[in-house]
Amino acid sequence: MHTNISFNQPRCVGREAELIAQVLQSPNTSGDGPMTKAVQAWFEAKLDLKVLPTTSCSSALDMAAILSDIGPGDAFIVPSYTFVSSANAFVLRGATPLFGDSAADRPHMGLDEIKAVCTPDVKVVVVVHYAGVSHDLPAIAAWCAEQGIMLIEDAAQSMGAWIDVEGTPKHLGSFGDLATFSFHETKNISSGEGGCLAVNREDLWSRACVIWEKGTNRQAFFRGEVDKYGWVDAGSSFLPNEMTMAHLLGQLEQFEAVTKRRKAIWTRYHERLSTALPADALPPDWRESTNGHLFYVCAPSMEKRDAMLPVLKAAGIACHFHYQSLHKSAYAQRMGWTADAPHADRFTDGLFRLPLHLGLTDDDVDRVIDNVLHVWG
Incomplete structure (x- = not known):
């Protein structure tokens, strides 16, 4: 008698329980503590990505939409074959979606499909790395730069995915102005729920930190740059708690x-x-x-x-x-x-x-x- 084969099976693969126990015994269980900083250090050391962890990939996309300054009267290009979060974040800012088709031989939207629907109102292109694989990515990045269009990579499925660029491996999520990752229980690396925003433009980093911290300059306060912190921009509570980050760190180690x-x-x-x-x-x-x-x-x-x-x-x-x-x-x-x-x-x-x-x-x-x-x- 055969046992059933499940579609997905989340697993502990390393020190997740040990690291979560450390957090529960510490005085810091809310966001941006030692586990969060360890996760950020891992991404910078292993993938050369500067990230802000979030409560989900959808939250990371919300942050990207705010950073893009997209709004009513603007349009954005997104694949029709994708999850709703890829579009929702920008629709919530008042922008209009233009849906790109998939390529004939794969679910991905490529450069030809982007050009086919582009209009002068387009401010953002969202590419989705379906199945953790990219399509036309260097060409899309170059074209967006030429057009003055912000490129955002929805890299929800892409942990561990690299492409070769002139002999140098680059991890997906490092080509766009911004990129988002998911750590949902269905993903290769999981913390149950969770995500992160990769910020690939230095000029966006400070504002991204403000948005991450509910629209306040709290990070600047902790660095001693201001004597008090307050509300300076739009934002929300995007920080994940330390237990989630401990779970994620245990997965990243494997x-x-x-x-x-x-x-x-x-x-x-x-x-x-x-x-x-x-x-x-x-x-x-x-x-x-x-x-x-x-x-x-x-x-x-x-x-x-x-x-x-x-x-x-x-x-x-x-x-x-x-x-x-x-x-x-x-x-x-x-x-x-x-x-x-x-x-x-x-x-x-x-x-x-x-x-x-x-x-x-x-x-x-x-x-x-x-x-x-x-x-x-």
Whole structure:
């Protein structure tokens, strides 16, 4: 009798419990304490990123939207095939979304798709590194710089994902003016909930710290730059507590091992399924660039996908579809935000994700593959 294979399985991978216990025994459990500073130091040392930890990736996107100074009368470009948070932060500032299509061979929005919907009102481009993989990123960054458009990387799924730029590896999240990461329980590195904002422009750092601290210059006060702190800008309470940061630090300490195992699972899926399924049913060969965040299969129609998933569930294998095209959402329709995005719609209708987590054995992965091939027919 086979046990069920769960879609996701959050795990403690190191010293999470020990570090959380340290916080609970300390006088500092609120935000911006020793654990927060240790997380920031890790990002700077390991990924060359200057970050402000947040309560979620959505909160980090809210901070990015405030920093962009976007507002009514402005537009921003965002993929239609993404989670609502990628758009919500900027809509909340009064801006209008312009939805970019996915590329024909992947869920990502590339430079051609961005140019196809760009208007003179565009102030921000939000790129989403779906599955922890980028598409056209250096070219998009260069084009945005030429156009004077702020580039924000939604790197929610991208911990452990690098690309080579002229012989030098650069981590995703280091190309845009700003970038956001997620540490939700579904992500490779998790603290249950959590995120961070990477600030890649020095001229934005001081204001980002003010926004992070509820719109006050509290950080400047602690540095002795002012004799009292007060309200100087828009902001909110974006700081995570120290228990969350302790959990995250314990995960970050096992960053390389977590990434290595997840990449191995992704590779096993790709190497076997690519010999049997059509090329357009699978991700491109991302074995070198993937961080192993997710592996998907794309059925040729919603009908076929929706027929496959119950059969896989009955076999004890949990698989899930993913995003719904934002331009077809009830909210976008009500607001009159239309788009022509047939490739995004194809992924909305056909894509489903396979189990991928540290609890999987190689035998589990093979069982998933065998069942996918069986139901594909």
